[in-house]
Amino acid sequence: MTRVFDLFLQGGPVMWPILALSIFTISCALERVWFWFRLLSQEDRIVRDVLDAARYDLQKAAEAADYARHLPIGRFLYAPLKLRQPTPETFRLAMEAAGDKEFVQMRKGDKLLETIVAMAPLLGLLGTVTGLIGTFNNLKIGGGGTTAEASRVAAGIGEALITTAAGMIVAIIALLVFRILVTLQSRQIDYFAEVGSELELIYRQVWYEPSTVNSNPALPPSTAYVNDTFSSSSEKY
Template sequence: MSNRLFDLVMQGGMVMYPLMGLSVATLACGLDRGLFWYRLSRHEQRVAHDVLEAAHYDLDQAIAIAERANDQPIARFLLAPLKLRHPTPETFRLALEAAGDKEFVKMHKGNKLLESTVGLAPLLGLLGTVTGLIQTFGNLNIGGGGTTASATKAAAGIGEALISTAAGMLIAIFALALFRLLVSFQAREVDYFSEVGTELELIYRQVWYAPAPNGNGQASYPVDPIPEEGYPVR
């Protein structure tokens, strides 16, 4: 199998070398991103649930839970506003948005590589087609009563053209499929972050924050929640 693959690469001409480089980079990107999303999906919902549940009763406990799961993007996202000291709701939301943007940048890792591969691989394959056809025409002995050797060289040029074209298309198709899959994961994650962040902000507003009693519309610092059933005083 490996010998067959090596023979195809050799028959495809010089263009096959950058194509193989793109294929290796795309495969490595796919493995890296697959491991990232697998780890994320295993613990994300549990971490978010535990932090939100603790935030109803004790912000320090919620912070501790988020810090223990600091390897999870959702934990870092929720921890950012919780670590602030007496933030206003506006500051709380800004901290969520800033942390979310930072995590989304990490989630988009590899997108540029895949986009470049989708664009470059077919063009490199087309370049291989052109060089193969040039070699073919150069080996044709038109009107000279051709020989078996010239026919063999012409066939090699045609093979180079077809192999490089097929390789470029296959690599581009794989990179595009992987890119679209990652984009769908990223879009789903944006929605989930928005949902969880909104829930945490509502908890902060309703349980831990009270407006200033002076009536001038200015916000004060968080206070202990009013004793209610299920919400013990800190």
């Protein structure tokens, strides 16, 4: 631990913003790990309960989804089920709107990680430049030099290398976390689409009863209207 602290001090003042970026990265990673753990460990059970109930009782399906509204999948399924006798188009629109809203929440932290991936190497490069500047200032060309001057030159080189390494390490960790989150988000979008399609299909097949415009479903509305008019006119004559 003392060795790490000594290396941190040798890195110079640029190490402080790099440390702040590392703290942000770890905090974001821990928060996202908790979010995805809760979601992935419960969503299959929630989906199964809601879909099974939807085949027999929409009210029970809505109650099951409402009970899981603390999770994105629960809010996604509850959005169309809370409507009263919606058309299939309205049913799908409610799911799509809820899904878009949940996907925004799933991308929470992405911008922060992208910023850290871009900034950390630049801060490391800044530390490299400042360390080299200090090295050249302490380097006396053509002179014999002293032990103290040689130590200052070595300290400048050490500062240049330490900040570069620290910046790259933070950027690599942030990039790794970011790529994992993007993969999880992509899979979740596909999963939401699959579940939403299955719920919509159940609603169309079991619960939706389109209103009949005319008694003869084989005829379009305009044709039925013309036939009715013609029949009534014939009866008069």
